[in-house]
Amino acid sequence: MLFNSWHFLAFVLVVLALDSLLFSQVRARRMMLLAASYYFYAQWNWQYLGLIGFTTLLDFNVGRKLRASGHPGRWLCLSLCLNLGVLALFKYADFVIRSANAGMGWVDPTWHWSTLDLLLPIGISFYTFQSISYTVDLYRGELQPRRSLLDYALFLGFFPHLVAGPIVRASEFFHELDLRHRCTSREGQLAIALIVLGLAKKMVGADSLAEFVDPIFAAPGSVTPLGAWLGMYAYAFQIYFDFSGYTDVAIGLAALFGIRFPQNFNYPYLATSVQEFWRRWHMTLSRWLRDYLYISLGGSRHGLTRTGANLFLTMLLGGLWHGASWNFVLWGALHGTYLVLERAAMALFPAFYASRHRGVLLLRWLLVLHLVCFAWLLFRSPDLATCAQLLVRMGELFALGPQASSDTRAMAGLLAILMLLHWRFGRSPLHERLAAAGALRYAGVLGGVLLAIVLLSPSHIMPFIYFRF
Amino acid sequence: MAFLRKPHLWLALLLVLLVELALRTPVTALLQSGASHTGRSLQLQSALRERGEGINVITIGNSIAEYGIDHAALGQALRSHGLEYASLAMPGGHLLTLRTLTRYAQEELPELRAAVVVINLTEFESVGNGSYELAIAQPWLRFGDWSWTAEHVPLDRSEPSTLGSISALAGYRHQMQFLARKPSRLAKALRWWGWPSLDERLWVTGRKTEGLCGMDLTSLPACLDASRPVDLTLTSAETATATRASCALLKIDTGKGDWRGHDLEAESPVFKRMRELRQQQLRELPSHAPPLLVLMPLHPLWEQERLAVGVRDWVTQIHGPLAERGEIRMLDLSRIFEASGMQPCEYFGDIWHLNTKGQALTTAAIRQALWEQLQLPPE
Numbered sequence: 001m002l003f004n005s006w007h008f009l010a011f012v013l014v015v016l017a018l019d020s021l022l023f024s025q026v027r028a029r030r031m032m033l034l035a036a037s038y039y040f041y042a043q044w045n046w047q048y049l050g051l052i053g054f055t056t057l058l059d060f061n062v063g064r065k066l067r068a069s070g071h072p073g074r075w076l077c078l079s080l081c082l083n084l085g086v087l088a089l090f091k092y093a094d095f096v097i098r099s100a101n102a103g104m105g106w107v108d109p110t111w112h113w114s115t116l117d118l119l120l121p122i123g124i125s126f127y128t129f130q131s132i133s134y135t136v137d138l139y140r141g142e143l144q145p146r147r148s149l150l151d152y153a154l155f156l157g158f159f160p161h162l163v164a165g166p167i168v169r170a171s172e173f174f175h176e177l178d179l180r181h182r183c184t185s186r187e188g189q190l191a192i193a194l195i196v197l198g199l200a201k202k203m204v205g206a207d208s209l210a211e212f213v214d215p216i217f218a219a220p221g222s223v224t225p226l227g228a229w230l231g232m233y234a235y236a237f238q239i240y241f242d243f244s245g246y247t248d249v250a251i252g253l254a255a256l257f258g259i260r261f262p263q264n265f266n267y268p269y270l271a272t273s274v275q276e277f278w279r280r281w282h283m284t285l286s287r288w289l290r291d292y293l294y295i296s297l298g299g300s301r302h303g304l305t306r307t308g309a310n311l312f313l314t315m316l317l318g319g320l321w322h323g324a325s326w327n328f329v330l331w332g333a334l335h336g337t338y339l340v341l342e343r344a345a346m347a348l349f350p351a352f353y354a355s356r357h358r359g360v361l362l363l364r365w366l367l368v369l370h371l372v373c374f375a376w377l378l379f380r381s382p383d384l385a386t387c388a389q390l391l392v393r394m395g396e397l398f399a400l401g402p403q404a405s406s407d408t409r410a411m412a413g414l415l416a417i418l419m420l421l422h423w424r425f426g427r428s429p430l431h432e433r434l435a436a437a438g439a440l441r442y443a444g445v446l447g448g449v450l451l452a453i454v455l456l457s458p459s460h461i462m463p464f465i466y467f468r469f
Numbered sequence: 470m471a472f473l474r475k476p477h478l479w480l481a482l483l484l485v486l487l488v489e490l491a492l493r494t495p496v497t498a499l500l501q502s503g504a505s506h507t508g509r510s511l512q513l514q515s516a517l518r519e520r521g522e523g524i525n526v527i528t529i530g531n532s533i534a535e536y537g538i539d540h541a542a543l544g545q546a547l548r549s550h551g552l553e554y555a556s557l558a559m560p561g562g563h564l565l566t567l568r569t570l571t572r573y574a575q576e577e578l579p580e581l582r583a584a585v586v587v588i589n590l591t592e593f594e595s596v597g598n599g600s601y602e603l604a605i606a607q608p609w610l611r612f613g614d615w616s617w618t619a620e621h622v623p624l625d626r627s628e629p630s631t632l633g634s635i636s637a638l639a640g641y642r643h644q645m646q647f648l649a650r651k652p653s654r655l656a657k658a659l660r661w662w663g664w665p666s667l668d669e670r671l672w673v674t675g676r677k678t679e680g681l682c683g684m685d686l687t688s689l690p691a692c693l694d695a696s697r698p699v700d701l702t703l704t705s706a707e708t709a710t711a712t713r714a715s716c717a718l719l720k721i722d723t724g725k726g727d728w729r730g731h732d733l734e735a736e737s738p739v740f741k742r743m744r745e746l747r748q749q750q751l752r753e754l755p756s757h758a759p760p761l762l763v764l765m766p767l768h769p770l771w772e773q774e775r776l777a778v779g780v781r782d783w784v785t786q787i788h789g790p791l792a793e794r795g796e797i798r799m800l801d802l803s804r805i806f807e808a809s810g811m812q813p814c815e816y817f818g819d820i821w822h823l824n825t826k827g828q829a830l831t832t833a834a835i836r837q838a839l840w841e842q843l844q845l846p847p848e
Contacts, residue, residue: 006626020470188472256470410651442477447484454485454638455645459600459630 001043002463003249004203011040012253019257023182030150030177033257037159041123044163048121051086052157058082059131060152063145066138079135087128090118095324123163125321127156129288134170136292143171151177160253164246164464166264167284173259181258190435191255193446197431198248200449202464203457205241205418209234211458212411217380220389225397228390230411235380236373237418240268242465243282248431262287267426269372269419272364273353274338277372289318308343312336322379327387331378338371485638492637497608500644501664502654506561506604507644509673513557514608516670517577524578525552526839527756529570530587532560536675536822537587537765539832544672546836550845555671558587561605563598564743565621567750569609575755583842584756585835589765590772590780590803593743593787594726597621603633607640620742677818678825684709686814689774692716708819715820719775726777733783744787751788751797758842762788763800763835766827768820769813800838802831 001008015036022029042049059079066075094115104111134155137143146152155173156162183191216223216231223231244265251261264284271277278286294314300307312333319332346353352360381387434442472478491497498515502508517524526547528534540556547554557570567586574581603622610618618634625631633640648655657663664670683704685691693716699709733740754760764784767776781803791797806816809830816827823831840847 016470183470183472185471185475188470189475189477192472192478439476439480443480443484446478446481450481450485451488451638454629454636455642456649457629459628459642 034154037157040159044122051121055131056153056156059135060149063138072139076139083128092324126165129167160250166261167288176259183256183258191252193431193434194248194252196449198245200453201241201245203453206238207458207462209238220386225393226408228393232373233415236376246464270426271368272361274342289314308340311339327378334375489638505647509559510605510608512670523553524555525582526554528556528585530558531562533589533765534558534587537831540672540674559605563602565597565602565606569606571750571753582757584754584760586760587763589767593784600630604643679708680815681817682814728777728779747787760797762797764803766803768817
């Protein structure tokens with residue numbers, strides 16, 4: 001059941017109505033929300049509900065034992081091994097087998113391991129990370145174990161963030177749940193604005209750009225140099241609209257149930273350093289990687305070399321988290337390299353990075369934007385050969401000139417407008433301005449966005465990109 | 470849900486509803502543009518409104534009719550006999566279009582004396598032309614039509630355009646997206662003083678001057694093979710490229726059907742419905758003379774590579790009984806060029822449409838039959 005489907009709209013309306021009816025009955029309400037969340041997941045594959053159930057029971061019970069036993073480290077280790085083991089089995093086993101087959105094929109041509117061909121459980125990367133954060137927080141003494149299995153199951157399974165985040169920490173979720181906050185009219189307006197704008201980002205922005213981007217990555221040999229450049233920029237906006245659109249809908253939905261989710265995107269293409277980009281892009285994953293991986297590895301406490309290595313390893317694993325393919329590993333490695341080099345550059349040219357001069361900021365912004373966009377080529381390409389082919393085509397721009405057709409000119413204009421809007425709303429987010437607006441202005445803008453969704457979204461409903469991760 | 474007690478969301482939904490209603494009024498004529506399906510339909514609709522009730526002869530069909538008949542010449546010739554002519558042919562038109570135009574003719578064209586309905590063999594494998602036919606029919610639809618538009622284009626929740634049956638907003642999606650892709654088109658469409666003249670809008674004629682003899686079209690692989698030389702003195706490079714792209718659309722993985730010896734209506738209710746609807750629409754056309762049904766020629770590649778074997782018998786099965794009872798008159802031009810001794814490549818401008826040379830031959834044949842229908846003195 002996709003967020004951008006009629007089925008989901010009907011589902012949400014029913015769940016909201018039930019939530020309103022059951023609001024004062026705490027246990028019944030939470031049971032209803034859990035049942036609705038499991039129904040939502042079962043629409044994709046009911047058998048994999050067992051996997052969510054396993055993770056829920058495992059970490060709920062580990063959480064209870066961990067604080068009570070004299071060996072919390074063992075319980076944490078059990079939780080990590082089982083959680084990461086399940087993730088590895090479903091997400092990475094075939095990748096390892098295929099890589100082993102390719103590697104061993106050089107030594108022994110008859111070598112062949114059969115792949116497992118397991119269906120990747122949707123959302124497994126997200127709910128596994130959330131569950132791990134719970135046990136690690138308990139281990140670190142930053143959280144008390146939850147007594148109610150129902151609450152814990154709801155933390156992992158709550159449908160707005162079940163399949164693609166935001167990755168919410170247990171402490172944040174339980175705090176919100178315990179507040180038993182009823183959505184106010186102002187919050188409701190903000191939530192609806194977020195949902196509608198999020199759907200527009202996905203259905204009008206991302207899906208329309210996909211129609212331009214997909215043929216470029218499908219046949220890189222037949223694209224013009226300018227087309228290759230525009231394809232790269234267009235994909236940067238496509239993935240941003242796709243994922244941030246999903247996140248906006250998730251945050252808006254949760255808000256309608258009185259639960260505030262953390263921000264996940266903050267206009268990332270305005271960043272003037274790669275470090276800042278990661279503070280603006282998929283913020284909840286960046287936070288998770290920082291708190292549970294980078295800091296656990298030692299963070300920046302052991303000198304420059306070790307810090308660089310920690311950064312690189314964190315980003316490498318962050319890349320691998322996205323998917324089982326060498327493209328993602330290299331994408332993560334590339335961002336790790338960016339961060340390491342940027343740290344070195346900050347040490348070498350502190351004035352350049354401290355400067356608030358507009359020219360310097362513009363230069364840094366352009367540099368970061370292009371570093372990020374080049375990395376997206378790796379992320380989007382179906383294989384490394386496609387990525388290399390596109391890079392070669394892009395290089396030819398300087399030899400052959402722009403060769404602009406009317407379509408490429410229109411796309412270049414559109415991308416420039418999108419960047420300007422990104423900059424404009426980065427200073428003052430549209431949904432916040434809308435929530436503060438009067439009824440007529442709110443209705444005019446929201447109605448216009450609804451009309452854009454109905455009239456301008458492409459014909460076929462496309463799944464969200466991050467559902468694959 | 471306190472926010473529901475505030476007017477904000479309701480006003481936004483009201484705005485959407487108002488636009489939905491506005492798209493069912495003549496204000497949509499402002500969006501006309503000959504280059505898109507809905508735009509062409511709007512253009513035709515506004516021209517018919519302007520001309521009023523005095524139209525005596527019409528042609529209904531798709532782009533094969535648009536390119537297959539010299540409508541301007543036909544219109545001029547009929548006017549010299551005191552008759553007004555309008556071509557209601559629209560690219561992509563199919564059975565749903567025929568149905569909406571039949572109703573229009575019943576209600577708005579009381580002086581209709583003759584109707585030419587142009588068909589080709591490719592139309593008889595389905596009862597509709599997909600969701601984009603809804604975009605063509607949209608300007609002619611009304612509340613309540615959803616009960617029968619769904620017979621031609623079934624509702625599909627995963628394809629928003631199919632909701633055009635019940636919502637004008639969804640029905641106008643093609644047009645809005647067409648205009649949004651190039652805002653200059655919108656500016657052009659909105660410039661009402663720059664619209665073509667009334668005659669130009671009512672006699673839209675497709676004209677392709679080239680032939681296809683410069684390239685090898687003896688088989689689909691030959692057509693698709695870009696390495697084969699093209700004689701540019703006979704066929705331009707653009708036409709060759711476009712023809713290859715068209716050939717790519719002819720490819721079917723499942724292989725051609727074979728309908729010979731099958732009782733199609735017994736095997737599938739779709740065929741039964743297709744026959745019933747076709748016959749019903751032709752009977753309901755309100756012309757004084759029986760409608761003239763013209764079966765147009767098709768490029769041989771179609772019959773060779775794509776069309777189900779036996780489709781010609783199926784077309785005869787649908788129309789034969791009507792012709793026998795004198796409810797329609799059939800004019801089979803599908804083999805007209807064989808009789809003339811010309812090669813197919815000489816009279817086709819692409820693998821769908823005739824060029825002006827082919828158009829001249831078919832127009833002459835249709836004109837002769839139409840003059841007989843109207844009992845006009847032979848030319």
